[in-house]
Amino acid sequence: MSLRLLITDAMWDRIEPLMPADPVRGRRWADHRRTLGAIAWKYRTCSPWRDLPRELGPFQTARKRLIRWAVDGTWERILAAILSAADSADDIGWTVSVDSTVCCAHQHAAGARKKGAPGRSEPDDHALGRSRGGLSTKVHLASDSHARPLALHVTAGQAGDAPAFEAVMAGIRVPRSGLGGPRTRPTTVLADRAYSSRAIRAHLRRRAIRAVIPQPADQIRHRLRQGQAGGRPPGFDPEAPKERNTVERCIARLKQWRGLAMRTDKLALAHEAALHLAAILIWTRS
Template identity: 50%
Template sequence: MAGRGDLSDGQWRRLEPLLPVSNNRCGRWRDRRQVVNGILHRVRTGVPWRDLPERFGPWKTAYERHRLWSADGTWERVFQQVQTAADADSAIDWDISVDSTVMRAHQHAAGARRTPPPAPPCSKGADAAEHPEREARVEAARPPGGAGAPGEGLGRSRGGFTTKLHLTADGHCHPLSLTVAPGQRTDCTEFELVMDKIRVPRAGLGRPRRTPDSVSADKAYSNRAICAYLRRRGIRHVIPEKKDHKAVRLRQGSRGGKPPGFDKERYKKRNTVERAINKLKVHRAVSTRFDKRGHVFLGTVTVAALVIWLRS
């Protein structure tokens, strides 16, 4: 008997062919549906892995499989393949929107081991004084206040110990791409990264689709670098102009250039990304981060996004 939140027979038929059937370290896996349902239960409820109900089998099996599939990109590949099937059915609205949201990080998310970048080639026995560039890189990679290991997407913001999720969503409130960054990171710095992660493979021949029809975003993404990036890729965009930018342009007179075009009706569709965020945050392991490693938390969010696609 299926439990609340488990995959239905139809959803499992769509998902099963996309999952790997074996692994070099573990051999052939059995009861994949039981374990996947256990992973979904943890993502939905935020329960500690050790408290996973017995009907899902050993908790460590579900944890290790989720950790492995997050590390080797399996969840991301499955996510893209589900998008491929949707695109083949013309179920993706390519008028996309971009935004970010902040999640509080639980105290259990802290404490990941630091992995400083590798040292440059140097003679044996050289000290730090001889290679200040190495020490500068290590210090730059270290998050403020001992928030966690470099690259784990943890930081300090007004909300405290936080992580930030950047995402794009199509016109039907379906997430298209996801990235994780520290909570204090500004939205505009992650824009190009989250846009470059849009990659929907074709069902037949041809390159994956990476270019949307249009992009809408709020004032946090209003700067010259982002506008130049979108023009370079030939993407129409609707981003409101900041008041200080407008004041500078008016002061410059004719040298300030023309005001950017703004389609109010198109901008109204930006709420789709806000609704996509709401759907993701229904999952408690997304709304509060419990995972220490950034790639594991990104895998958790990808599983939540995958559920949205399967149930749409």
Template identity: 50%
Template sequence: MLSRGDLTDDEWAVLEPLLPLSNNRCGRWRDHQQVINGIIHRLGTSCQWRELPERFGPWQTVHKRHLLWSADGTWERLLQHVQAEADGVGGIDWDINIDSTSVRAHQHAAGARKDPPPAQPLTPKGATPGDSPESAAVPGGGGPAGEALGRSRGGLTTKLHLAADGQCRPLSLLVTPGQRADCTQFEPVLDKIRVPRTGPGRPRRRPDSVSADRAYSNGVIRSYLRRRGIRHVIPEKSDSQAARLRKGSRGGRPPVFDAGRYKQRNTVERAVNKLKQFRAVATRYDKRGYVYLGTVTAAALLIWLRS
């Protein structure tokens, strides 16, 4: 079972050089290690912020630091750094797998105010957050769906989409409302993979191969993967197979299916299990979609540090 304890000395040595020393608005930051340990405690126990033990300092400090780092992309940058260090020594299995999981949202996760928070991450080419594929996970991202909170038969839910490497570690994460179809988020999840190089060169974004279940079986996704030259194993749906056979020779050849490679798809399901060992991930308590994404990213960071 994944440890939920405080940062070890080795883990802190990895993160310490990457964290800012001071805040332009308020002077010097409070001890980062103490604050991060408080965030880890909340990840594992899902307690209310005001119920944090006193050894982590003022709960308002821990809470606000998590909000800020979720909004300005600090958690994502830390995750990418750890991924880059692993890739630099050949520690990433680039035969990746993609899937999603539904997360039940607590009733207190609803009712977020409509006004956007003060800090917003930058979007490419000057686009507004609502225009980007990740609009369901950023501040102010497109109205009600901007909080990545939807309704299904089970009530309020959020869907977590992720790509995992061959060692059950998340490479990219995305949150959407719970009723969002899996296939609509395939390209955004794959495009969000960005592992920087430890030396010169562009970040790595293309995996060796991709595997996914039948929910991702459609012509749009297969064409996208062929354009990028990515080998893929996605089983064909029965209705698609029947339609192809009805067309005869005009239906084309069936997609190649490697049963041995498809068996490796369980790595993404095991990555989901690792994430949901953190109670604050397994049940959503955060009102803001970008804050919940920050919570999940912080949990993924711990998985990488402790793998």
């Protein structure tokens, strides 16, 4: 897979102004475009770092840059800037869908230290959990109405969807090009029955966000058994969930990257950074 096929000239024109400037002292950065192409090639093909093609530069440079920019928040800043430009062009669909997907973990993903390194936002369990399917990581995400990722959050594979909902919603922060703080509130949130809880509905109601979440059968039965004490059923538009395919399409886009569909990184920090890079390229390609 050539560099040209990973990052086109049009995509690079949007990304280049957002890249970190060369340090005032010390060695200059290696070619940013080649480094991004190297990281994208590794995760698109799910190849070992040492198999990186020679024309994409030393694998040590790409691997260190992935971690360094994850630690200092560079990947998130680039994605936020691209989202800000899209919002200025009225190119973000604010009917947001939330869901999660499980990524199986390769045996090479295990074995990191039990506690994250100091100074890094690395969870102690490295977002790895064991279930019937073995080691896995769960990616929680929110997508806009055009199947593009707005926020990403990783947890252990056995973790539930509902407890991560507020973390995903907190990740939606689109800076405005003019005055005012970042936009954090979509107009509507679509989710499946796994997110049907009083806490989630109350959270959305406090923020004046319309919730389109169906109730599972056991919650309906429990409410009916309580009679009048059970209260009224939550409002639900049966046509709106048809738009929830956007988050499934967004997940499919991310999992076209084989290194994201199957995790090989020991650090959750690296896996989440690769997810952010994939999101950056999805937005710039569109």
